Amino acid sequence: MVKGLCFEDTGLDGEVHFLKSMDPYITRVLCFPRDQCSDLHVKTSTLINDGFVYLLETGVDVHGLRLLGRGYTAVVTIAYHSKLGLGSLKLLRVDSRRSSLIREAEFMKQAEPTGLPPRVYLYRDSYVFYELLPPHECRSFTIVLNELVSSGKVNELKELLLSTLKSLHHLDCLGIDHSEINRPGGHVFYCNGLIKVIDWESSRLSRKPVNLTSFISFLLYRYKYASKLRELLKFDLDKVIKALRRYKTSYSLDSFNEIIETMFSRL
Numbered sequence: 001m002v003k004g005l006c007f008e009d010t011g012l013d014g015e016v017h018f019l020k021s022m023d024p025y026i027t028r029v030l031c032f033p034r035d036q037c038s039d040l041h042v043k044t045s046t047l048i049n050d051g052f053v054y055l056l057e058t059g060v061d062v063h064g065l066r067l068l069g070r071g072y073t074a075v076v077t078i079a080y081h082s083k084l085g086l087g088s089l090k091l092l093r094v095d096s097r098r099s100s101l102i103r104e105a106e107f108m109k110q111a112e113p114t115g116l117p118p119r120v121y122l123y124r125d126s127y128v129f130y131e132l133l134p135p136h137e138c139r140s141f142t143i144v145l146n147e148l149v150s151s152g153k154v155n156e157l158k159e160l161l162l163s164t165l166k167s168l169h170h171l172d173c174l175g176i177d178h179s180e181i182n183r184p185g186g187h188v189f190y191c192n193g194l195i196k197v198i199d200w201e202s203s204r205l206s207r208k209p210v211n212l213t214s215f216i217s218f219l220l221y222r223y224k225y226a227s228k229l230r231e232l233l234k235f236d237l238d239k240v241i242k243a244l245r246r247y248k249t250s251y252s253l254d255s256f257n258e259i260i261e262t263m264f265s266r267l
């Protein structure tokens with residue numbers, strides 16, 4: 001019987017825990033942050049009946065458990081589904097202030113045309129099963145940005161920012177506000193040339209989405225190497241601000257192109 005899995009990236013090597021075993025890992029993940037919970041049997045059989053076979057214990061150490069990550073709403077681990085294969089399983093914490101992950105999953109599906117969210121495979125109140133962002137392929141956007149800024153790789157920097165801005169403009173045009181793009185650190189990842197955004201639970205429909213504008217305002221003011229970035233791109237701050245103001249009134253392609261022009265035309 002399989003006990004462990006090895007991947008090309010050893011960062012994903014992990015121990016297999018079959019759901020039907022209901023071993024301590026399964027129990028602690030499904031009852032997180034408690035050691036036990038009264039609905040453990042219901043949760044386990046729901047996952048088994050939905051086609052899940054095992055959880056893979058890998059990632060960062062959280063109170064002695066290895067997980068892909070955890071937040072205030074959920075814990076995220078890798079799961080194997082009999083038809084869909086491996087993916088990320090985001091499970092609602094028992095102490096979460098939210099009662100369901102359905103809203104988050106539906107926003108991710110609505111935002112799919114932008115390519116920003118990981119692909120959603122299955123969801124219920126208690127979980128979302130979606131595309132895995134493997135740590136060896138996906139790095140925090142701000143870390144990649146820091147590297148390009150500190151090494152002065154202007155062409156790669158321009159490419160990274162351009163593709164991010166295009167995707168965020170697309171998201172604005174769909175009328176979806178992710179609402180946490182102003183803090184790209186934990187939410188925006190760069191995966192082999194693709195921008196990926198996680199944690200869509202605070203998303204909302206809006207006639208005035210601020211995805212693009214709050215991302216640029218992060219770059220201009222809150223990013224710790226903002227002045228170095230400005231030096232590298234050589235843009236005129238006043239012109240960028242004026243272009244952003246115009247963009248906010250129409251979200252049109254012309255106003256978007258004007259932002260791009262003011263940010264990159266001096267390169």
Ligand SMILES: Nc1ncnc2c1ncn2[C@@H]1O[C@H](COP(=O)(O)OP(=O)(O)OP(=O)(O)O)[C@@H](O)[C@H]1O
Nearest residue numbers: 068069070071072073074076088118131132133199
């Ligand atoms: N698809 C994925 N692939 C790899 N890791 C992921 C994936 N989704 C989430 N993670 C990891 O799990 C962590 C928690 O995920 P997420 O931010 O969605 O949870 P949350 O409970 O909604 O968080 P918060 O309290 O910040 O709202 C992330 O910071 C990330 O490290």
Ligand SMILES: [Mg+2]
Nearest residue numbers: 071073199201
């Ligand atoms: Mg969240």
